[in-house]
Amino acid sequence: MDSKEYLTNKNFCPIPWTGFMYNFDGTVKNCIRNSASLGNLKDNSLVEILQGETNCLTKHNMTYNKPGPTCDVCYDLERDTNSFDIISDRVFYLKELKDVNHNVYKSIDGFELSTIDIRWSNTCNFACAYCSPEFSSKWSTELGVTFDGVPQRRLEQMKQYVFDRAEQLKHVYLAGGEPLLMKENLELLELLQEKNPQVNLRINTNLSKTGTRVFEKICEFPNVHWTVSVDEMGAEFEYVRYGGKWEDFLDNLNQIRKLDHKITFNMLHHLLNYRSLFDTIKFFQKTGFHNNSFVVGALLNPNYLNIRHLPNSMLQSVEQELRDWINQKPGFLLENGLRNVLQYIKEPVEKNIEYCLAEIARMDQRRNVNSRAVFPELYNLIERQ
Secondary structure: OOHHHHHHOOOOOOHHHHEEEEEOOOEEEOOOOOOOOOEEOOOOOHHHHHOOHHHHHHHHHHHOOOOOOOOHHHHHHHOOOOOOOOOOHHHHHHHHOOOOOHHHHHOOOOOOOOEEEEEOOOOOOOOOOOOOHHHOHHHHHHHOOOOOOOOHHHHHHHHHHHHOOHHHOOEEEEOOOOHHHOHHHHHHHHHHHHHOOOOEEEEEEOOOOOOOHHHHHHOOOOOEEEEEEOOOOHHHHHHHOOOOOHHHHHHHHHHHHOOOOEEEEEEEEOOOOOOHHHHHHHHHHHOOOOHHHEEEEEOOOOHHHOHHHOOHHHHHHHHHHHHHHHHOOOOHHHHHHHHHHHHHHOOOOOOOHHHHHHHHHHHHHHHOOOHHHHOHHHHHHHHHO
């Protein structure tokens, strides 16, 4: 595949040739967006997984301008647009890894580690309403869920594989759980500072803990992109991001704004913030954030927080607000995200708002919180239908 094909093949993504995502349960994927895994460290080594049949099939398809079998999320985000100003991971990595030697793409067997997304554990001090035990130790504790460990030998092999290639990494994505709380990230960052200080770091964080050595080390790097998870404000923030405090979040946000780093807000539109998401965007706009700072997407899971379960009259009002925003032509990532959300909520679904409220009530009971007090307008409108 030559350089022209690399850019014009809309099914092509560099990740199968250049990177991987690892979750602490042993799962290895091309990236977090994939709908299926390449394998699991409980069964095979990382090298065996990356050279395995599943990854080779993805490379083969993409080489011949066919879609990757598990890459629908990115393709769906890019549908009906020719702009590179979009929020699919495929396009992000096309830009982020533009300096990779394109010769690696000429062979299905080619692989040159250039990017990683490693989630060493599910350690997290939040139990966000739409998260799960796989990505939050606080959720694990709440539900009493445990996970089988990955063989230590395989973990060490993976770690050594990555650390041996630290100097060639172009992009490192630290997520979780909460990456600022993972001691393994400190070891990786110290190695990168020694071997590869100009690497691009992307940190997906709830921004609740800035007094950690991991945070301090990140602040020493020049090329850092903070992807900050926030969808609501005030009491709604503290309900959805269970374990967090809104005022602490604002203090920590102001702290990283003093750095010469990029900041993006990762925002999910769901049943609970069906209207307040827009107020949250306005709040951050007024504090000086550009429209390219907002990555907005529709929440797909868990199903009981899917916005499409709202009664039709409420959903129609959300559609109208989305159209009003889009008609103002905000441009950049914000407009692209709003268009994707509008397209998503128009798709048909078998509504079951009673199921949604029952699941929320169960969560309230476990946590001794009261969603009705936090979201009174939501409940009042639903009950009037």
